Amino acid sequence: MKVMCPKCGKVIDTNLNKSSVFCSECGTTFSLEQGKKLFDRQFGQISKTAFAYLNQKGDYDKAIELFNQCLEIKKDDLSSIIGIALATLYKQDFLNLNFDKIIPIIDKYDIYLNDENTFLFLSFMEDVIKETKRFLAESNERLFKEGKCISRLYLDNYEQGLKDISTLVNYFKDAITICSEDEKNVFYQDHDMDKELNELEEKVKSFQEINHEVLDQEETLDDNRIVVANTEGLKKYRYTMGFEILMAVLIIVFLILGSVLGNNLYYYLILIPLVLGIAGYLIYYFLFLNKKKS
Numbered sequence: 001m002k003v004m005c006p007k008c009g010k011v012i013d014t015n016l017n018k019s020s021v022f023c024s025e026c027g028t029t030f031s032l033e034q035g036k037k038l039f040d041r042q043f044g045q046i047s048k049t050a051f052a053y054l055n056q057k058g059d060y061d062k063a064i065e066l067f068n069q070c071l072e073i074k075k076d077d078l079s080s081i082i083g084i085a086l087a088t089l090y091k092q093d094f095l096n097l098n099f100d101k102i103i104p105i106i107d108k109y110d111i112y113l114n115d116e117n118t119f120l121f122l123s124f125m126e127d128v129i130k131e132t133k134r135f136l137a138e139s140n141e142r143l144f145k146e147g148k149c150i151s152r153l154y155l156d157n158y159e160q161g162l163k164d165i166s167t168l169v170n171y172f173k174d175a176i177t178i179c180s181e182d183e184k185n186v187f188y189q190d191h192d193m194d195k196e197l198n199e200l201e202e203k204v205k206s207f208q209e210i211n212h213e214v215l216d217q218e219e220t221l222d223d224n225r226i227v228v229a230n231t232e233g234l235k236k237y238r239y240t241m242g243f244e245i246l247m248a249v250l251i252i253v254f255l256i257l258g259s260v261l262g263n264n265l266y267y268y269l270i271l272i273p274l275v276l277g278i279a280g281y282l283i284y285y286f287l288f289l290n291k292k293k294s
Helices: 032-057 060-073 078-090 099-107 115-142 152-176 181-188 193-208 231-261 265-269 271-293
Strands: 002-004 011-013 020-022 029-031
Touching: 002 032, 020 032, 029 032, 032 060, 032 078, 060 078, 078 099, 078 115, 099 152, 115 152, 115 181, 115 193, 152 193, 181 193, 231 265, 231 271, 265 271
Parallel strands: none
Antiparallel strands: 002 011, 020 029
């Protein structure tokens, strides 16, 4: 069992049969229960912050730094290893692809795919497949014009990326064979990873069979990130939400005035912000959301 010294923070491997633990680093003696709680709390806090940087803030370098701190506390923790792998994948761009870095990150650690780790690993595979599909879709949309790649540099990176994805797919197929069978069967009830991997493999093969050419006048992208933030769409969303909140406030104000003053006119006035709010949402939906879905 691993515990943490409450004074100096050293992580100590100790025997479950002991009721107290001595820290050789600072000379402090503390209870096993206290050290275990501190260890779990410290690890949990860092892990939670790391995933926030990964999934909400998009600061992938900071996420990797924090996940490495987690691994210093809990060696071979799969959730932290997966966090590093996903952050490495998410930070890639069209000129610096990282599909080839995923396998070395995983193989660096001693991972046992028991029931808990099988679920984590299969979920990780699903995330990698989604990101790979996103890369293929964005490449087709932004790197190619009328069947030709916009530049030789982008094409070289794209074709190498396809090779690395194929290697990654085969790696995942091998990993599935050593997963916990019970947990795999439960996961497969909603996610058929064999089907997902086979479909991705076929898609990559079809792209690799194409003899790509390059435009005579080569071009470069303004932004090499694979996913570019839709700032215009975000602005429209914020304006719409602000308008809807204003209409909701007016409805509440008219309700209060009608109740306090006993004047039914205010209840009829509620129809104005109500109709405007509905109209505002419908305009936003049909002019932006519906267009985006199509």
